[in-house]
Amino acid sequence: MSALPLRPPRRRTLSQRDARTGIALMSPTLIIVLAVVVVPLLWSVLIAFQQLKLLEIGTANPFRSLTLANFERVFASGRLWVSLGTTLVYTAGSVLLSIGIGLLAAMAVRRPFRGRNFVRAAFLLPYVAPVVAVTFVWRTMLNPQFGIVNEVGQSTFGWADPIPFLSEAQRTVEFLGAQFPIPTALLTAIAFEGWRYFPFAFLFLMARLEALSAESEEAALVDGASPLQTFRYIILPQLMPVIALLAVLRTIWTFNEFDDIFLLTGGAAGTGVASVRVYEFLTVQRNVGAAAAQSLVLAVVLVLMLAVYLFLMRRRGERL
Amino acid sequence: MSAPTTPGTQTSTAPAPRPPEVQRVRGSRRHEIERRSLRILRWVVIIGLLIVTLLPFYYMVLLSLRPIEALLRNPSSLIIPPAEFTLSSYQQVLASTAAGGQGFGRFIANSALVAVSAVIISLIVAVPGAYAIARLPFFGHRQVNALFLAAYLFPAIVMAIPLFVLFTRVGLRGSLVGLILVYIAQTVPVAIYMLRNYLDTVPVAVEEAGLVDGLTRIGVLRRISLPLVMPSIMATGLFIFMIAWNEFLFALLFLVERRESWTVSLGLSQLSGSAEIPTTVLMAGSVVLTLPILILFFSTERLLTGGLTAGAEKG
Numbered sequence: 001m002s003a004l005p006l007r008p009p010r011r012r013t014l015s016q017r018d019a020r021t022g023i024a025l026m027s028p029t030l031i032i033v034l035a036v037v038v039v040p041l042l043w044s045v046l047i048a049f050q051q052l053k054l055l056e057i058g059t060a061n062p063f064r065s066l067t068l069a070n071f072e073r074v075f076a077s078g079r080l081w082v083s084l085g086t087t088l089v090y091t092a093g094s095v096l097l098s099i100g101i102g103l104l105a106a107m108a109v110r111r112p113f114r115g116r117n118f119v120r121a122a123f124l125l126p127y128v129a130p131v132v133a134v135t136f137v138w139r140t141m142l143n144p145q146f147g148i149v150n151e152v153g154q155s156t157f158g159w160a161d162p163i164p165f166l167s168e169a170q171r172t173v174e175f176l177g178a179q180f181p182i183p184t185a186l187l188t189a190i191a192f193e194g195w196r197y198f199p200f201a202f203l204f205l206m207a208r209l210e211a212l213s214a215e216s217e218e219a220a221l222v223d224g225a226s227p228l229q230t231f232r233y234i235i236l237p238q239l240m241p242v243i244a245l246l247a248v249l250r251t252i253w254t255f256n257e258f259d260d261i262f263l264l265t266g267g268a269a270g271t272g273v274a275s276v277r278v279y280e281f282l283t284v285q286r287n288v289g290a291a292a293a294q295s296l297v298l299a300v301v302l303v304l305m306l307a308v309y310l311f312l313m314r315r316r317g318e319r320l
Numbered sequence: 321m322s323a324p325t326t327p328g329t330q331t332s333t334a335p336a337p338r339p340p341e342v343q344r345v346r347g348s349r350r351h352e353i354e355r356r357s358l359r360i361l362r363w364v365v366i367i368g369l370l371i372v373t374l375l376p377f378y379y380m381v382l383l384s385l386r387p388i389e390a391l392l393r394n395p396s397s398l399i400i401p402p403a404e405f406t407l408s409s410y411q412q413v414l415a416s417t418a419a420g421g422q423g424f425g426r427f428i429a430n431s432a433l434v435a436v437s438a439v440i441i442s443l444i445v446a447v448p449g450a451y452a453i454a455r456l457p458f459f460g461h462r463q464v465n466a467l468f469l470a471a472y473l474f475p476a477i478v479m480a481i482p483l484f485v486l487f488t489r490v491g492l493r494g495s496l497v498g499l500i501l502v503y504i505a506q507t508v509p510v511a512i513y514m515l516r517n518y519l520d521t522v523p524v525a526v527e528e529a530g531l532v533d534g535l536t537r538i539g540v541l542r543r544i545s546l547p548l549v550m551p552s553i554m555a556t557g558l559f560i561f562m563i564a565w566n567e568f569l570f571a572l573l574f575l576v577e578r579r580e581s582w583t584v585s586l587g588l589s590q591l592s593g594s595a596e597i598p599t600t601v602l603m604a605g606s607v608v609l610t611l612p613i614l615i616l617f618f619s620t621e622r623l624l625t626g627g628l629t630a631g632a633e634k635g
Contacts, residue, residue, distance in 0.1 A: 021537040022456030029449035029508055036505030037471045040482035108365040119366060121618055125373050128617045130566040132585040133606040136592050137376045140599055151396035227354045256475035259568045263589060275477040292481045299478045306473060
């Protein structure tokens with residue numbers, strides 16, 4: 001891990017020549033980010049207030065009249081709230097699961113052992129592998145006809161029927177005599193997210209654990225704290241800032257996640273998160289205005305979360 | 321809490337007062353139980369997670385090496401009998417459509433072209449930018465930095481609609497050039513963030529020595545700082561390559577109508593919906609898609625993870 005020496009953000013001798021060079025070196029990046037990120041975003045806001053069909057996008061005047069029709073369409077029919085609710089459950093479940101597994105994994109490989117490097121590398125696999133490939137493998141493994149999960153489930157665990165993990169919206173599970181409805185496909189998608197993103201939490205937590213000083217733990221040991229108490233009162237509090245940061249980052253990204261859900265279920269079977277709805281507005285209904293309006297709703301939620309993130313960074317004393 | 325004395329310094333001072341004997345015994349028994357169960361639990365976690373992370377990849381390779389008939393006959397087998405071993409899935413997936421294959425050879429060439437171009441251009445743009453942010457006090461420094469962070473965190477789906485419209489209007493949709501442009505914009509902010517962390521590790525004094533010796537800022541960057549962080553620049557480049565190679569959404573939006581321009585990710589996702597192509601052939605496609613990334617990642621793992629988590633150690 002490269003440790004960064006903290007240096008003051010401004011040099012004592014604030015040379016004007018440096019400032020000019022700085023702007024010159026900076027400008028290509030700035031131009032690209034402005035041209036391909038900022039300007040399109042602003043344009044997207046404009047489109048959200050215009051009637052724009054997919055067929056018209058090559059010819060339409062960018063400054064045509066404004067209307068609220070897209071937002072009426074997005075907010076009408078209650079599907080927005082259903083999809084936002086689904087997104088919320090999906091996000092909360094995925095973030096909790098990925099950070100939870102990441103923490104377990106980081107604690108488990110904390111002390112050196114033979115093969116530690118191999119285990120570390122293996123734990124990173126789900127995160128670095130291409131999303132299209134891993135979703136395809138999951139779909140094949142969970143396939144009701146020849147997938148290995150259902151095959152083993154039926155032959156070894158005595159399932160009566162194969163479970164259509166990715167195409168069933170809901171099933172009732174009997175547990176202790178009571179019946180619980182559970183959203184099968186959504187839970188499978190959450191499990192996938194936990195699997196795919198725990199390495200991200202694992203990496204950050206491991207980096208933090210390596211940097212912890214041994215002194216406070218030794219002191220706790222001398223004072224008679226048990227291993228679990230040491231974890232609860234000494235280690236966990238020191239990990240909390242990183243966990244908070246991870247939670248915010250993962251929430252921002254999962255809330256807007258499109259690839260994973262789209263490739264796993266296509267947004268069917270009760271997994272229609274908000275980002276899939278943007279895609280549907282664009283390609284199925286061919287209504288660019290409504291798609292932009294829906295993505296604007298997502299962007300507003302995102303900006304709120306970004307504000308929280310920046311606030312946390314500032315509180316940690318991070319240089320922006 | 322009194323600080324514990326370390327074993328080496330504990331010489332003439334009187335031993336610290338110990339807690340009552342009863343408590344110590346109870347405490348130590350509880351400790352022993354906890355310690356033992358944690359030792360077991362630790363290996364349960366490690367082995368469980370190893371199975372969960374490795375099995376899908378093993379399954380991917382396994383299916384790509386078995387004929388489809390064998391898979392349907394015996395779906396739960398986790399080994400390949402030597403008689404079943406075949407490379408025909410790879411032949412089929414890589415061969416061009418004219419030769420009766422799936423044309424993944426073409427897709428690989430497209431993916432490689434897009435990813436390598438994105439790496440080269442992103443680095444050319446981001447290295448000077450990162451240097452400016454790391455070292456040079458220009459006006460609006462903080463704002464520019466915040467803008468890049470926001471651009472890095474902004475998700476693709478929000479950017480997708482306006483870029484779709486924009487690129488259709490300028491006629492770049494459906495071309496690999498348009499895709500490269502989007503990937504550059506997506507990777508430059510990450511690259512700047514990583515490179516800044518690396519450039520921060522170059523001692524200021526070394527650079528100042530160069531300035532005193534009459535080099536310009538650009539000269540310092542070229543002759544002193546860049547050679548020092550060269551391995552890190554390579555790592556950043558590989559990271560950009562991974563992002564571009566793995567990307568799916570923009571490839572889908574921009575190229576879906578033109579099969580000859582598909583990337584490997586797009587090709588696999590489009591073909592995996594069709595019933596005619598055997599799963600084993602597509603598994604070979606998955607291996608082809610995954611392997612380059614894994615090789616690249618694990619050859620540079622230490623550098624990459626260090627750059628990404630550089631902020632985390634500070635807590």
